[in-house]
Structure formats: structure tokens, C-alpha cells
Amino acid sequence: MSLDERSRPRTPRPYPVAGGPDPVLRDRAVDGLRALALLAVPTGHWLVGGFVRDADSSLHNASPLSSFAPLAPITWVLQMLGIFFLVGGYASVLSFRRAAERGATPGDWLRGRLARLLRPAVGVTAVWAVLAAVLYAAGVPVTTLHTAATLVVQPLWFVGVYAMVTALTPYCMAASRRLGGWAAAPLAAVIAVMDFLRYGPFADSIPYWVTLISLIPGWMFGYQLGVSWGEKRLGRRGAWLLFAGGTALFALLLLVFHYPASLVGVPGNDRTNSHPPSLLVIALAAAQSGAAILLRDRIADLLRRPALWAPVTAVNRSAMTILCWHQTAMLAIAVPASFIGTTVQGLTTAPDFPAWMATRLPWLPLFAVTLVIVARVARRLEMPWTGVSRGRRVCAGALAVGFAAFALRLTLI
Numbered sequence: 580m581s582l583d584e585r586s587r588p589r590t591p592r593p594y595p596v597a598g599g600p601d602p603v604l605r606d607r608a609v610d611g612l613r614a615l616a617l618l619a620v621p622t623g624h625w626l627v628g629g630f631v632r633d634a635d636s637s638l639h640n641a642s643p644l645s646s647f648a649p650l651a652p653i654t655w656v657l658q659m660l661g662i663f664f665l666v667g668g669y670a671s672v673l674s675f676r677r678a679a680e681r682g683a684t685p686g687d688w689l690r691g692r693l694a695r696l697l698r699p700a701v702g703v704t705a706v707w708a709v710l711a712a713v714l715y716a717a718g719v720p721v722t723t724l725h726t727a728a729t730l731v732v733q734p735l736w737f738v739g740v741y742a743m744v745t746a747l748t749p750y751c752m753a754a755s756r757r758l759g760g761w762a763a764a765p766l767a768a769v770i771a772v773m774d775f776l777r778y779g780p781f782a783d784s785i786p787y788w789v790t791l792i793s794l795i796p797g798w799m800f801g802y803q804l805g806v807s808w809g810e811k812r813l814g815r816r817g818a819w820l821l822f823a824g825g826t827a828l829f830a831l832l833l834l835v836f837h838y839p840a841s842l843v844g845v846p847g848n849d850r851t852n853s854h855p856p857s858l859l860v861i862a863l864a865a866a867q868s869g870a871a872i873l874l875r876d877r878i879a880d881l882l883r884r885p886a887l888w889a890p891v892t893a894v895n896r897s898a899m900t901i902l903c904w905h906q907t908a909m910l911a912i913a914v915p916a917s918f919i920g921t922t923v924q925g926l927t928t929a930p931d932f933p934a935w936m937a938t939r940l941p942w943l944p945l946f947a948v949t950l951v952i953v954a955r956v957a958r959r960l961e962m963p964w965t966g967v968s969r970g971r972r973v974c975a976g977a978l979a980v981g982f983a984a985f986a987l988r989l990t991l992i
Contacts (some may be wrong), residue, residue, distance in 0.1 A: 607878070607882040630913050642846055702737045908950035925939040
């Protein structure tokens with residue numbers, strides 16, 4: 580039985596993407612939500628990802644959230660992975676159906692989806708493996724290279740998790756047909772149990788690896804909601820329940836159970852909401868998903884305007900490039916600035932004072948312009964690697980693995 584069979588949303592007419600790589604019709608509201616969630620990632624990293632410059636010009640990571648707790652509500656707005664997984668689940672249902680209509684097997688569909696995810700991730704890490712060696716030879720401190728490597732690899736956890744969740748799409752569809760909009764409820768229950776184990780009376784006796792059980796269910800929650808939405812088993816009444824229930828649970832966890840206010844990890848804190856995701860992340864994802872479904876028609880109508888639709892299509896065409904290369908854009912400015920001989924306000928100054936955010940904001944447009952320049956070249960890595968020999972692909976994979984190991988400090992230069 581559907582959670583809301585009698586109050587399904589009006590389905591807006593899909594629109595063709597002008598100049599797109601294929602004639603697939605697009606749902607403007609879903610593409611708009613995806614673009615919004617995607618742009619929140621670099622914005623969040625650029626805002627709360629500070630650097631500290633040492634006397635030898637090396638750079639260390641630092642976060643203003645460590646010294647100024649009132650900044651935490653910023654993460655409530657910029658943590659939009661719930662929306663990203665929601666529209667991912669919705670889009671996967673439509674893509675899976677189209678593939679089946681063409682006679683493709685589930686394995687064929689999955690290989691195509693994974694290739695589009697993994698190509699850019701392998702590309703950025705392989706390029707950085709070469710770039711790190713060049714920078715080291717040019718005199719960039721190893722500490723700065725480790726900082727850069729950590730930042731480049733940091734967003735790529737998403738690729739691995741999203742790939743695993745995508746592989747479970749047929750099972751998510753089956754769960755939706757059986758349970759309707761309630762198919763995501765068992766995932767939330769798993770997170771609640773894991774939070775009790777992590778922070779309850781038995782916390783001291785629970786090994787850390789046990790808490791990692793919540794990694795996939797936590798991020799799969801929004802994806803499952805998206806699948807149910809795509810299967811038309813989640814409508815406006817269910818969306819209102821998600822929005823109201825998620826908002827109430829979010830407030831309860833913060834005010835009564837004293838969950839950390841930041842939705843992202845804060846250096847020095849012994850509790851985190853994001854690694855792995857806590858029930859607070861689930862509450863936010865529920866509220867965001869409910870709001871997105873309720874606002875779908877209004878968003879679609881708004882995006883009829885060419886001036887708004889054009890940037891949405893541009894962002895979606897370069898989605899993985901933005902995700903994989905936005906930290907590189909920031910580093911392209913910060914690393915040269917570390918050699919100036921003095922600290923640069925908002926760029927290489929320690930973010931240990933409230934006014935630091937005001938000094939960081941002027942740098943964001945420069946980061947964005949740099950990302951556009953980088954993306955014009957790096958976007959080729961999103962395209963199918965036709966004409967690339969097997970040997971070059973193996974070499975790229977080896978470089979990517981080596982760079983990831985360096986980022987995790989498993990190897991030394």
C-alpha cells in the first residue's frame with residue numbers, strides 16, 4: 580500500500596536539454612534540485628575549509644567551526660546530500676526503466692552508471708599523482724602536499740558510497756513496491772540503533788568498526804525516498820509527513836538529546852554527525868526531501884525561465900567535474916599564496932576568530948572562476964575514454980591508487 584496513493588503530485592512536463600549530449604527529456608525540477616545540492620558542496624568546503632600557514636610556508640587544514648560554534652547552523656543549509664541522494668534515487672528509477680525498455684540488462688545499466696561515476700574520480704586522482712610529484716620537485720613542502728591530497732580525496736568518499744547505493748537500485752525499487760513510502764523507515768531505524776550503541780550507556784564497549792554499519796543505510800535513506808518518489812509511491816501527504824516529522828526530530832535531537840550542532844565533522848570534537856551519518860542527518864534529509872517534493876511544481880515553473888534554466892543545465896553537465904575538482908580550484912589560489920612571505924587574510928590566516936568568515940567571503944568568486952577554468956579542461960575526463968588504450972587506463976588506475984594511499988598517509992614521498 581502506498582504511503583500516499585491518493586495525493587500524488589502533479590507531474591510537470593519534462594523538457595529537452597537544448598544542446599545536450601542526447602535527446603533525453605529532462606525534469607526541470609529534479610535537475611534544479613540536483614544543481615542546488617551539488618553547488619552546496621563547493622560552497623560549504625570553501626566557506627569552512629581554512630588553512631594555517633606555518634613559518635616554512637607549509638599549509639595545514641583548519642576549520643572556523645572549531646573556534647566559533649555559532650557558525651554551525653550554516654551546515655544545516657549547506658549539508659544537502661539528502662537532496663542529492665533523493666534526486667539520485669528518482670533519476671535512477673527513470674534511467675533503469677528506460678534501459679529495460681531498450682532491452683538492456685540490469686548489469687548493463689549498472690556498468691554504465693558506475694563508469695560515469697568512476698571516470699572523473701580516477702581522472703582527478705591520477706592527474707594529482709603527477710601534479711604532486713611536480714610540485715614536490717618545485718619545492719612545495721610535503722606538509723602542503725598532504726594537505727592538498729587530503730582535500731582532493733575528501734569529496735571522493737561520496738563516489739564510493741553513491742556507487743554502492745546505485746548498485747542496490749533494483750532492491751530499492753522492490754522495497755518501494757512492497758512498502759511504498761515507508762520503505763525508508765527501516766533504514767532510519769538502523770541509524771537510531773547505531774546511535775544508541777555509539778552514544779548510549781554501552782558506548783565504551785562498542786568498537787568503532789561497528790558504527791560503520793550505519794554508513795550505507797544512512798546515505799541510502801534519501802536515495803530510497805527518491806526511488807519511492809520515482810515509483811509514484813510517495814506524494815504530497817507523505818511529503819508533509821517527512822517535512823514535519825523530520826523538522827520535529829531535528830529539533831528534538833538538538834535540544835533534548837544534545838547532538839552536535841554541526842552537520843559536518845569538527846576537528847577536536849569526539850562526536851560527529853557525518854562520519855558515519857547520525858540520526859540528525861536522517862532528520863535533516865527527511866525534512867529536506869519533504870520540502871523538495873512539496874515544492875517540485877513551483878521549482879519546475881520557475882525554471883521555465885531561460886536565464887535560470889541555462890545555468891542549471893551547465894551545472895548538471897559538469898556535475899562530477901565540480902565535485903571532483905572544486906578543492907583543486909581553492910588550492911590553486913592558496914598554495915601560491917603560501918609563498919608570498921606573509922599570511923593572506925581569509926586565505927592563509929588561521930580561522931580562529933568570528934570575523935574570519937568576512938575575510939573569506941571575497942575569495943569565493945575567485946575560487947568559482949578558477950573552477951570554471953579548470954572544469955573546461957577536466958570535464959573531458961567525464962566523457963567516455965574512447966581511444967584510450969588499456970595500458971593507459973591501467974596506468975591511470977595505478978596513479979589514482981598511489982595518490983589515494985599518499986592522501987591517507989600510507990606511503991611517503
